[in-house]
Amino acid sequence: MSLAIRCEGLGKAYRHFAHPRDRIVQLLWPAAHRYHDVWVLRDISFSVEPGESVAILGGNGAGKSTILRLVAGITAPTRGAVSVYGRLTAMLELGMGFHAEFTGEQNVQMTAQLYGLRPAEIRALLPRIRDFSELGNQFFEPLRTYSSGMNVRLAFSLATVVRPDVLIIDEALSVGDQNFQQKSLARIRELQDGGTSLLFVSHDAGLVPRVCKRALILEHGSLRYDGSAEGAVAEYALLAASSSRDAPG
């Protein structure tokens, strides 16, 4: 069986240092152990097949974004291993690391270069990205003049203009106006039909069954549920209800 993503026993701890000085000691002398670990993910295992789409549900601080960052290779896991097969594109924290002083066009060029596209390919893609993002002449203005919706539109258009084997999207699908959301969902379906595996996080539980058949639920850094999207939404609703009942006030 071929795979698109494979996570085995994934764990992630962020190091917490009591004092900046301890960081330097730790850097120069790894055996010093001048920190304590804050575990945000524990023993997460799952695989995603080519063309399969998986949503990740969970409350704030459950570790959803951390999983996406590990799969995208932004940071290394503390335990376990993650493998991605094929070309990966990631849209994290509602963006692609755009630079505020560069224009939309320059940012697209920079990111496309980072993804290894040749100059001639990038030139051919620029008008398509500009059209899809509906930015018009704003495309040639610096990013600092963009609204957050425009920012997401540009990032999404760039991330999906070339079909990746694995597409990672953090929240971006529920931002932006209705019209663009419809358009992005249509584009996502095109990519799925082409064989792209999608791994995404959304706070909009209603969106999940529309985009994928399978979903994971994370609770306090552990995998609580891995199954059908409908089942996940129901389970997540129960979980949210019980945690709000437990919460004081």
Next chain:
Amino acid sequence: MVKSLWDYRSFVWGGIRRDLQLRYFGSVLGIAWLVIQPAGLIAVYFLIFTAVFPNRTLGNIGNYGAFLCAGLIPWLMFSEIIQRGHTCFLENAALIRHSSFPRILLPLMTTLSAMLNFSILLALYLVVLAFTGQRLSLHLVALVPLILLLGGLAFSATVGLALVNVYARDISQAVPFGLQLLFWLTPIVYPQSAMPPSLLRFLDWNPLSGVIDGMQRAVVWNQWPDWQRLAYPTLFLALALLLSRTVYRRVAPTLADEL
């Protein structure tokens, strides 16, 4: 590292161009500043050391203008790499948090950009020198390995400083002073003969002394570098690269967590 540079060549080249664009964005003279700034600095040192101070310090070095350019332009390259490079991870935090490219590309881009700019600048000054009557010779080819050596020293220092700077911003506070100290401990605006013998060993400890001396020999005196004196900076470079590589390997995989 060589492979990652090749895979990301269009990103690196694009980054060098964007760096220039961003730096002179909104200035009237634009890219001309690349020449004006060092020219102004050279003029200042030239005036101070030929007009304000008597020739006591200069001794018999001949063409002081040629001497000054031969040392000062490479120094400006070195100092720019460190000045601009030691914050490269902090400045590109957004990019690091969004993409999984090899982090080493960021200091590499700064280094290559400065090496390119100052090599062009050095060539320009050599043309000017030739017109003012300075005799130039084939010994100038020694400048190529010397610039690479100097760029390598700056690169390895920058990688180490930039990584530590992510953990402790003290580096940003220390760098300007450190560069000043290093500048005056390198025979750039004064000849080595002007240094009192008791202080001479500081020049010997400084790996830049031998490199700058080699450049001055090639431009001013039409001589080959003192190869033996270059053994120390070369060894220093090897150790510095090894050390910065060790720190890089330890820190780079989770660098995004710290930003």
